[in-house]
Amino acid sequence: MSATSLPNDSIARRNMWVLVAAQAVLGAQMPVIFTIGGLAGSQLAGNPCWATLPISLTVIGSMLWAQPLSAVMQRWGRRVGFVLGALAGAAGAAVAAYGLYIGSFAVFSAASLLTGGYMSAQGFYRFAAADAASEAFRPKAISGVMAGGLASAIFGPQLVKLTSQAMVVPFLGSYLTVIALNLAGLFLFGALKSTRPAVRGTWAAAGRTRRELLRDPAIIVAMVCATVSYALMNLVMTSSPLAVVGCGFETSDAANIVSAHVLAMYAPSFVTGHIIARLGVEKVIALGLLILAGSGAVAMSGMNLENFYIALILLGIGWNFGFIGATSMLAGHHTAAERGTMQGLNDFVVFGGVSMASFASGGLMNCSGGSVQAGWSAVNMAMLPFLVLAGGALIWFALRPKETR
Secondary structure (H helix, E strand, O other), X not given: OOOOOOOXXXXXXXXXXXXXXXXXXXXXXXXHHHHHHHHHHHHXXXXXXXXXXXXXXXXXXXXHHHHHHHHHHHHHOHHHHHHHHHHHHHHHHHHHHHHHHHOOHHXXXXXXXXXXXXXXXXXXXXXXXXXXXXXXXXXXXXXXXXXXXXXXXXHHHHHHHHHOOOOOOOOHHHHHHHHHHHHHHHHHHHHOOOOOOOOOOHHHHHOOOHHHHOOOHHHHHHHHHHHHHHHHHHXXXXXXXXXXXXXXXXXXXXXXXXXXXXXXXXXXXXXXXHHHHHHOHHHHHHHHHHHHHHHHHHHHOOOOHHHHHHHHHHHHHHHHHHHXXXXXXXXXXXXXXXXXXXXXXXXXXXXXXXXXXHHHHHHHHHOOOOOHHHHHHHHHHOHHHHHHHHHXXXXXXXXXXXXXX
């Protein structure tokens, strides 16, 4: 246990609530961006195959920011990294608003690389919750922070409805609102307590190298399952507004479906930590992968609103179990001295996978088979080989002798 951890996890609980608030306030920008990013891109791009490029670049930005932000947090603390992330989010929204105003797809897309700085910082909220937590409280702290996304799931899509057509230039009002969210959220991080632990011993102080970390079976399986869970969620969610509107439904329907999806992503977090404590992390990850497979099956069974709602809700629940489970597994298999290296490497890999999924999403949706139905089916069929990969890795890990895990 770290020097700043207390048996009653008081610091961990305080930080968890600060991060819950940050997830609720600043996190509202992500449903806004993922709902309108593809629609705004379709409006600006000459080729519909590039409609989701801005979302893809947001994820690439998150991947590129991950290791530098992790290094900053390891040296100067979580608070500095989170403030930098919020400032990047505000700057990205400002540049995107300018791109919309002048009608430039290039400027609008470039803004996404800055927005990725916020997305990357938000990804570290879950690790920050675990920093000062005891082993027993760690999965509950992680899932508690993720539960803060419930408020953003409700708030974000409602902002889309209120702001997307509020100005002469469509979606401009939404990006101006995102600037305000980031600036307002800056004040929350002042309440975050430092959790940089004291480490003992030569090995602990030095930590393992990247190569040594990647020889740990638990770390490899956690990274594979986290990457697959997040990438497949992004693959389907990125295309869903295009599929909904392409089927003749309204932008408000797309916003409602994204809202239901994001609610499903975070609502289970109230119990995910308890389920992990009861069933074990491997079983929870496996359940998440099975639910993701069910989402794809429902999506391909019809193009009605009910299918979109059910598929996206299952997608959110599957992501929750798979991603929180993988995060809990990873957090339990590296030392405090290895935190900056391991967490930055993990998020670099995770968001690298999400970037590829996001790129593939637009191409599969808009350039496969010549119809909305064919594109949507292609997106969901693409989930299968990666679910097999993650499931195989999990089975391999479960069959290993306990002393070699």
